[in-house]
Amino acid sequence: MEKDKIDENILKESGLKNTKHRTTILEFLRDASQPVSAEQIYCDLKEKNVSINISTVYRTLETLIDKELILKHSVTNENKALFEYNNRVHKHYLVCMGCKKITSIENCPLHDYEKVLENNTGFRITGHKLDVYGYCPECQRKGIGKQNIED
Amino acid sequence: MEKDKIDENILKESGLKNTKHRTTILEFLRDASQPVSAEQIYCDLKEKNVSINISTVYRTLETLIDKELILKHSVTNENKALFEYNNRVHKHYLVCMGCKKITSIENCPLHDYEKVLENNTGFRITGHKLDVYGYCPECQRKGIGKQNIED
DNA sequence: TTAATTGCAAACACTTTGCACGCTA
DNA sequence: TAGCGTGCAAAGTGTTTGCAATTAA
Numbered sequence: 001m002e003k004d005k006i007d008e009n010i011l012k013e014s015g016l017k018n019t020k021h022r023t024t025i026l027e028f029l030r031d032a033s034q035p036v037s038a039e040q041i042y043c044d045l046k047e048k049n050v051s052i053n054i055s056t057v058y059r060t061l062e063t064l065i066d067k068e069l070i071l072k073h074s075v076t077n078e079n080k081a082l083f084e085y086n087n088r089v090h091k092h093y094l095v096c097m098g099c100k101k102i103t104s105i106e107n108c109p110l111h112d113y114e115k116v117l118e119n120n121t122g123f124r125i126t127g128h129k130l131d132v133y134g135y136c137p138e139c140q141r142k143g144i145g146k147q148n149i150e151d
Numbered sequence: 152m153e154k155d156k157i158d159e160n161i162l163k164e165s166g167l168k169n170t171k172h173r174t175t176i177l178e179f180l181r182d183a184s185q186p187v188s189a190e191q192i193y194c195d196l197k198e199k200n201v202s203i204n205i206s207t208v209y210r211t212l213e214t215l216i217d218k219e220l221i222l223k224h225s226v227t228n229e230n231k232a233l234f235e236y237n238n239r240v241h242k243h244y245l246v247c248m249g250c251k252k253i254t255s256i257e258n259c260p261l262h263d264y265e266k267v268l269e270n271n272t273g274f275r276i277t278g279h280k281l282d283v284y285g286y287c288p289e290c291q292r293k294g295i296g297k298q299n300i301e302d
Numbered sequence: 303t304t305a306a307t308t309g310c311a312a313a314c315a316c317t318t319t320g321c322a323c324g325c326t327a
Numbered sequence: 328t329a330g331c332g333t334g335c336a337a338a339g340t341g342t343t344t345g346c347a348a349t350t351a352a
Contacts (some may be wrong), residue, residue: 017306017351038341053309058342060307074225076280079232079317080341094274103272109264114283117256122288124247124296130281132265137273144296145275168326170332189316204334209317211332231316232341 014067021052025060026069026085034102035073035082035093075102075131092130098139105132165218172203176211177220177236185253186224186233226253226282243281249290256283 010026011018028041042057053073061083064070073082075095083103094103114125133143162169179192187195193208209240212234215221224233226246233253245254265276287297 019307019351021279021308043212050224050302051309053345054341055310062343063307072228074227074229076225077223078225079230081230094272096274097277105268105272109261110281113260117245118285121245121254121256122291123247123283123285124291125283125285126248126296127285128281128283130261130279132268132274132276132279134269134276134278140273140275150316168331170326172333204332205316206318206335207333213318214332 004094010069014069016063020062021050021056022064024050024052025057029044029070029083029085030087032085033106035071035084037080037082039080043081057079073129092132094132094134094136096136097133098135098142098144101136103136161298165220167218171258172207173215175201175203176208177215180221180234180236181238183236185255186222186235188231188233190231209255220233224280231287238296243283245285245287247287247290249286249293249295254286254287 008018008023011022016022022110024045025041028044029036038054038057038061041061042052042054045052045057061070061072065072065083070084071084073084075082089106090108092108094105094107095098095101096103108130110128110130114128117123118125139145159169159174175196176192179195180187186210189205189208189212192212193203193205196203196208210223212223216223216234216275220237222235222237224235224244226233240257241259243256243259245251245256247254259281261279261281266277268274269276290296
């Protein structure tokens with residue numbers, strides 16, 4: 001496992017002090033399989049006997065976002081933010097409306113579209129966010145989301 | 152102006168009782184030029200001397216969402232929801248990072264992509280949400296968002 | 303040593319809920 | 328009149344902030 005040591009340099013390179021909480025949270029996000037909430041980070045660290053305060057979690061996340069080491073997402077109809085390690089790969093998300101699991105899609109169909117839009121609108125386009133919604137194979141198997149079951 | 156009378160039938164057709172607050176909010180959203188927050192609705196109605204409680208605004212919005220008469224959005228880095236009249240046109244949004252103004256785009260480049268994705272992932276795709284970010288012509292003129300001014 | 307980071311508690315902003323009263327169908 | 332809709336106050340969530348103590352560089 002070469003997993004655990006990488007991050008310390010990343011912090012230095014971004015001009016951040018190297019603290020235990022920062023590396024812990026950054027490693028946690030790097031190893032997470034999908035975007036997670038501040039509370040999930042907090043609880044998970046507690047389970048691992050890492051003593052940390054929820055406000056420190058938020059402050060750390062904010063710092064890491066500023067330095068673009070992580071990304072923040074808002075999901076429609078969820079009132080809490082989700083955070084994800086920024087591995088600098090342009091991604092989109094497939095959100096299951098049944099189990100709420102978020103899968104990432106690395107293929108992006110929109111490269112050319114941004115240029116068309118710049119020409120049509122006069123905006124300087126800096127990025128985009130695409131989320132696709134549906135039901136995953138497992139939820140379909142369970143019958144979740146099979147049209148409207150009833151009202 | 153034929154603007155003001157349409158909505159009463161819409162409520163009936165959705166199986167909702169016809170109340171003043173519901174028609175007022177629905178008309179307000181129908182006539183809004185962009186998605187608005189619950190508080191904006193509340194304040195705007197107060198200015199027009201409509202007496203309403205903020206909890207009624209939220210409850211009404213929830214009801215209208217259930218009946219799909221309106222849509223709810225979450226914008227990244229904003230911690231409040233925005234609501235919009237559902238005119239049943241598939242739309243995307245162009246969000247200005249400078250002035251935060253939201254412009255809608257009625258052209259959708261993703262029709263075919265959803266089918267590709269269904270084949271690749273096994274998901275049953277029910278919809279998608281695309282937001283494009285950038286700087287509007289006016290903000291560019293003012294020099295807002297001209298790369299990084301400094302760090 | 304010095305400034306940045308943290309914990310704690312308290313404050314905040316947005317949203318939801320319980321209950322009694324009021325109004326639509 | 329029966330039951331849904333509303334106002335009010337209070338509680339919930341998720342997030343932020345002030346301040347004193349702690350820690351990294």
